Amino acid sequence: MNKIYFILLFYIALNTIAAPSVTSKYIAVDQFGYPSISQKIAVIRDPQVGFDAAESFTPGSTYQLRNWNTDEVVFSATILAWNGGATGADAGDKAWWFDFSNFTTSGEYYVFDPTNNVGSYRFKIDNCVYKDVLKHAVRSFYYQRSGFPKRVQYAGIGYADSAAHIGPLQDKNCRIYNDLTNATTEKNIYGGWFDAGDYNRYVNFTWETLIDLLLAYEEKPLVWADDYNIPESGNGIPDLLDEVKWELEWLLRMQQTNGSVLSIVGVSHASPPSAGTGASKYGPASTSATLTASSVFALAAKVYRSLGVTSMTTFSNTLETASVNAWTWANNNPNVLFRNNDGTSPYFSAGLGAGQQETDDYGRLSRKLSAACFLYALNGNATYKTFFDANYNQIHLIAWPYAYPFEATHQQVLLYYTKIAGATSSVVTDIKNKYLSTVKTGADNYVAFSTPNKDPYMAYIKDYTWGSNSIKSKQGNMFYDLVTYNLEAANNTNFANAAQSYINYIHGVNPLQKVFLTNMAASGAENSTKEIYHTWFSDGSAKWDAVGTSTFGPAPGFLAGGPNPSYDWDGCCPSGCGSTGNNALCTSMSIAPPKGQPKQKSFLDFNSSWPLNSWQVTENGIYYQAAYIHLLSKFCDGNCSTPLSINELNNHGLENKEITNQVLVYPNPVEDNFNITYPADETLVSYTITDLTGKVLKARVVSNELGIMRLTIPNETISGVYLLHLKTNNRSYNTKFNHQVH
Numbered sequence: 126m127n128k129i130y131f132i133l134l135f136y137i138a139l140n141t142i143a144a145p146s147v148t149s150k151y152i153a154v155d156q157f158g159y160p161s162i163s164q165k166i167a168v169i170r171d172p173q174v175g176f177d178a179a180e181s182f183t184p185g186s187t188y189q190l191r192n193w194n195t196d197e198v199v200f201s202a203t204i205l206a207w208n209g210g211a212t213g214a215d216a217g218d219k220a221w222w223f224d225f226s227n228f229t230t231s232g233e234y235y236v237f238d239p240t241n242n243v244g245s246y247r248f249k250i251d252n253c254v255y256k257d258v259l260k261h262a263v264r265s266f267y268y269q270r271s272g273f274p275k276r277v278q279y280a281g282i283g284y285a286d287s288a289a290h291i292g293p294l295q296d297k298n299c300r301i302y303n304d305l306t307n308a309t310t311e312k313n314i315y316g317g318w319f320d321a322g323d324y325n326r327y328v329n330f331t332w333e334t335l336i337d338l339l340l341a342y343e344e345k346p347l348v349w350a351d352d353y354n355i356p357e358s359g360n361g362i363p364d365l366l367d368e369v370k371w372e373l374e375w376l377l378r379m380q381q382t383n384g385s386v387l388s389i390v391g392v393s394h395a396s397p398p399s400a401g402t403g404a405s406k407y408g409p410a411s412t413s414a415t416l417t418a419s420s421v422f423a424l425a426a427k428v429y430r431s432l433g434v435t436s437m438t439t440f441s442n443t444l445e446t447a448s449v450n451a452w453t454w455a456n457n458n459p460n461v462l463f464r465n466n467d468g469t470s471p472y473f474s475a476g477l478g479a480g481q482q483e484t485d486d487y488g489r490l491s492r493k494l495s496a497a498c499f500l501y502a503l504n505g506n507a508t509y510k511t512f513f514d515a516n517y518n519q520i521h522l523i524a525w526p527y528a529y530p531f532e533a534t535h536q537q538v539l540l541y542y543t544k545i546a547g548a549t550s551s552v553v554t555d556i557k558n559k560y561l562s563t564v565k566t567g568a569d570n571y572v573a574f575s576t577p578n579k580d581p582y583m584a585y586i587k588d589y590t591w592g593s594n595s596i597k598s599k600q601g602n603m604f605y606d607l608v609t610y611n612l613e614a615a616n617n618t619n620f621a622n623a624a625q626s627y628i629n630y631i632h633g634v635n636p637l638q639k640v641f642l643t644n645m646a647a648s649g650a651e652n653s654t655k656e657i658y659h660t661w662f663s664d665g666s667a668k669w670d671a672v673g674t675s676t677f678g679p680a681p682g683f684l685a686g687g688p689n690p691s692y693d694w695d696g697c698c699p700s701g702c703g704s705t706g707n708n709a710l711c712t713s714m715s716i717a718p719p720k721g722q723p724k725q726k727s728f729l730d731f732n733s734s735w736p737l738n739s740w741q742v743t744e745n746g747i748y749y750q751a752a753y754i755h756l757l758s759k760f761c762d763g764n765c766s767t768p769l770s771i772n773e774l775n776n777h778g779l780e781n782k783e784i785t786n787q788v789l790v791y792p793n794p795v796e797d798n799f800n801i802t803y804p805a806d807e808t809l810v811s812y813t814i815t816d817l818t819g820k821v822l823k824a825r826v827v828s829n830e831l832g833i834m835r836l837t838i839p840n841e842t843i844s845g846v847y848l849l850h851l852k853t854n855n856r857s858y859n860t861k862f863n864h865q866v867h
Contacts, residue, residue, distance in 0.1 A: 145244025185240025217723030220581030261682030317375030347763025359861030384450035594687030601627030
């Protein structure tokens with residue numbers, strides 16, 4: 126008996142997960158992990174300035190990397206004091222670096238301080254470590270869809286909701302903001318993404334967003350899979366492009382017959398989104414919105430045409446026509462302005478939207494230059510090349526010269542021109558030289574990262590403002606563009622390391638050890654953002670407030686705005702907010718942090734509305750999200766994605782029918798049995814049913830020459846989206862179907 130007892134204890138010991146007895150808030154790591162062959166640096170911190178200045182941590186001189194499951198020490202090294210023991214001005218911390226970049230074995234690990242007997246959060250080392258993170262980040266756009274139902278099988282039970290803003294006098298019969306009783310102004314302009322934590326949609330704010338997402342696909346197409354569990358998953362088109370298509374289709378509805386594009390749709394707000402039943406209102410066309418649309422239509426046309434899919438080529442042709450028409454109208458109407466939410470005559474539109482979407486002369490120029498660049502890349506028309514060559518030198522990268530993250534999109538457009546066949550060689554040389562010189566040697570760019578590093582957390586930006594996490598992402602993209610365009614090949618590894626540090630920062634290598642993505646514990650981030658400012662995930666909501674206090678918390682994968690040292694409560698606080706009750710809101714919680722802190726500590730997980738105005742710190746934005754996705758995709762391995770082979774799809778539907786070349790699944794949704802038809806002159810050899818992860822649920826070898834067959838769903842299959850793979854004597858087909866259990 127004793128022998129059995131000791132054997133049992135030994136077995137339990139072998140199968141018990143090891144972990145540090147104390148997880149230290151002074152050891153900052155990327156809580157998702159690190160690609161195997163990449164830079165890997167943990168930052169150990171000792172607070173000096175800010176809300177935690179009274180705390181202290183003195184690390185041991187040698188740190189260890191340990192296997193999370195076995196506690197085996199797999200690597201150890203002496204830590205290095207940052208900047209000779211100085212305090213980082215933006216961080217408010219002293220810091221040390223533990224560099225374990227040379228360790229590349231896949232697995233789950235933690236960093237351990239044997240002197241203090243404390244360790245870090247768990248993380249993975251693996252080339253596919255960011256695969257699920259990327260998926261959740263892209264899926265955030267699905268939750269932002271307006272006019273589209275969030276069904277349980279895609280959104281999960283926590284975020285299911287019916288389509289928003291398609292009721293009476295809403296998006297499908299939307300009227301102009303200043304003549305709401307005039308039915309002749311009605312337009313069907315449903316769709317698109319909620320802009321941010323508010324549900325309004327601004328055409329100009331899609332410029333950076335869509336360029337980032339389209340370039341993310343074009344630069345690394347093998348990263349993008351077709352299994353993100355959105356309604357289009359399994360149709361043979363990467364889900365990123367399916368999601369982008371939803372936004373583009375809205376922009377096409379915003380375009381008028383003369384080529385101009387409406388500027389904004391202001392909508393009703395409620396939680397959940399479908400509860401907003403007030404009228405929708407649109408603003409008139411403007412030059413800037415029209416140039417924005419021309420630009421993104423042209424780049425998108427090029428991307429969708431590259432897929433070689435019949436339906437996507439048709440869509441590409443539609444986009445090209447729309448882009449040219451928009452260019453023509455804007456060229457003939459160069460100064461049509463509309464300042465929404467502005468009481469300044471003659472543009473009075475108080476209350477239409479939350480943010481000001483109009484731009485200035487420079488903003489219109491940059492959008493027109495962008496449209497010229499992408500149209501020339503698309504169709505080779507010399508008109509666009511001539512305009513680009515004559516005006517590119519007005520962009521600040523060339524004119525000053527200076528590269529900085531607030532103009533990351535402007536700079537990406539210039540760089541894009543350099544790879545177009547037929548581009549003017551002298552212009553190409555000028556752009557490349559200016560970009561390399563200013564990014565590599567500018568005091569706030571690579572120099573700040575390298576000699577010496579200005580930030581103990583290795584993610585320096587000069588200015589922390591509203592949306593600083595997007596600026597972090599854009600700075601990282603700037604460094605990686607040096608690699609993408611191979612501007613100094615000998616330094617590609619160094620540039621990539623610099624870019625990756627900004628991903629690590631967003632994933633927890635920061636003074637707060639905060640992963641700035643929402644609700645990501647299930648994906649490995651133990652200290653992810655618990656709440657953001659968002660109308661759906663509102664303060665006090667029993668379902669969608671903070672993780673841990675509400676039933677569900679916010680949906681996973683939203684990027685919070687980030688530290689903002691300019692945060693302050695409303696100007697009416699503490700005693701002028703109109704009533705005793707309102708004044709009490711000012712002091713309902715401490716606002717330090719985020720107020721009165723070093724730049725990187727100017728953050729707090731909160732979603733309080735007026736007068737505490739948490740949107741200055743935690744609000745999301747589609748443009749923040751896109752910049753982050755663009756950067757994250759650079760560190761995702763294409764071998765981790767298993768996109769389906771792309772078929773010639775005749776019908777790219779969003780709902781029930783999914784038709785490949787000559788294959789039909791019906792009825793759809795499927796209950797227990799369903800029919801498939803395929804070409805009568807082909808012999809069906811086999812079929813396989815899988816879930817979206819690739820797990821095989823049923824596979825059969827068959828011989829059937831009738832062109833039709835009845836299949837049965839495997840027993841115990843839950844409701845959801847599944848993939849059907851057919852193989853005939855001539856070719857293979859892939860399609861999807863919905864299964865509903867009743």
